[in-house]
Amino acid sequence: MGARKRKSAEARKEALKTTYFAQLKNVPTSPRKMRYVADMIRGMECDRALGVLRFSQKEAASRLEKLLRSAIANWEAKNERKAEEGELYISRIMVDGGMMLKRLRPAPQGRGYRIRKRSNHVTLFVDSVNKNETNI
Template sequence: MKQIKSLEAVAFSRYIRMSPFKVRRILDQIRGRTYEETMIILSFMPYKACPVILKTIQSAAANATNKYNVDPSLLFISEARADAGPILKRFRPHAQGRGFPIKKRMSHIISLI
């Protein structure tokens, strides 16, 4: 039986000032879909994370095109994940002189085509 070698291209977006929970909500919608279908879905979704994910997916497609000379219409999203980045820790004043901690989260977005 003949083995087909999978060609993969990857793109990273690091230190995105957005919670990984909010990014994962969108990545779950596009994982396993074709590149063209993903572009359509992301361009019409109303979430703040969509332009950042769109840019990362386009970068991975450009990497695949330049590295393997593949037509973008043949590509599909094999892996898309958002990992937690560093957390900015801030304090907000509360009643009676207390401080209330606020965690401003960051994400690392990885897309594999």
């Protein structure tokens, strides 16, 4: 490995030490439906977002609730302490399209209609409120 590659790899590793996130891959629901729920909680405090997800009627909300709990646990593991109420917030949440299963459905007059069974990948970043505040 060259010196330039080594430096960039070390910089990436250092950045990951201060980044707290959780990923959910190949969720068998369309990205559009998942983005609807992700938009509801984007930028919220974690405790409030857990309440919103808990009482949401959407099927994707239960999956995001579990993912958010995992991201909070990752933050607690890296900082070696419990998160206080109102300390964490969702800094970023991304929903990307995953793999697509393609099927054919019989249609009239010998035709075939395509069925696309979509999936998605969700990445949720958590950050502490105190870290981003600047004292003037």
